[in-house]
Amino acid sequence: MFEGAGSDADPGESLGDLLRSWRARLDPHRIPGLVRDGRRSSGLSQKEVARVTGVSDRWYRELELDRKANFSVDFLERLVLTLRLSDAERHVLYMRATGRAPLLRPQPDALAARTMDRSMQRLLDNQLPHPAFVLDEAWNIFGHNQPQADWFPWVPYEPNLMRWVFLYPEAREQLVSWREDWARPLLGQIRYACLQNPGSEALYLLRRDVLEGNPVAREIWERHEVVEHSDGHNRRLRLPYHGEQEIAVDIMNLEPMRSPSVRFIVLMKSD
Structure with missing residues (x-):
């Protein structure tokens, strides 16, 4: 389990549980390049999330397996966008993946x-x-x-x-x-x-x-x-x-x- 896990979410839910739930709720038709035949159930696979976020299948799988790794801010922010996470979900992702809260989003002038x-x-x-x-x-x-x-x-x-x-x-x-x-x-x-x-x-x-x-x-x-x-x-x-x-x-x-x-x-x- 990642350092800091359990401080911002139910301890019974691992990061992998949360990520699987978040990608299962997505409509693949709303993400470019994923649906080719027009027929597809909801939800994204691990491979599809890895592709859209620009990392290898193995790299993303490590995250869902709750294994410690040097996950960059750029990758985590791409994941936030891909999974359409709310501010609260973004906070939980960072805490579970890095043990640290995310930086505040850029604010307009x-x-x-x-x-x-x-x-x-x-x-x-x-x-x-x-x-x-x-x-x-x-x-x-x-x-x-x-x-x-x-x-x-x-x-x-x-x-x-x-x-x-x-x-x-x-x-x-x-x-x-x-x-x-x-x-x-x-x-x-x-x-x-x-x-x-x-x-x-x-x-x-x-x-x-x-x-x-x-x-x-x-x-x-x-x-x-x-x-x-x-x-x-x-x-x-x-x-x-x-x-x-x-x-x-x-x-x-x-x-x-x-x-x-x-x-x-x-x-x-x-x-």
């Missing part, structure tokens, strides 16, 4: 978050049927409408857009031409934001996490490309919400005058 009032939510909701969301300067999502949650059900579990794009394996399947159309321009945007805001701790931590957690991102970063935030660019997606059928969207990027650090994003499905 306080000044930017103040723009998320009733009128801003109404504006988001009025974009239906298009997904819409608002970001702070470090790409933390602090407001969204229902289509955004439908298209991207990871939002409540990983509120930072860049962390999802670069640290979660499923993003490479959902974002078509991931390296050239998404990773390169987004890394250029991170560099531009860091140059514009050299004292921002949130941007420093985001850059560190992305580059430490993704070797392809480190390789692209060495090109020293600088890109302003995109507006009107056309990109392609392959999402479970659309039955993994490829769709194209125009990415519209707006800035509220009352808070220039906030970005209001609308994804408009192309004809």
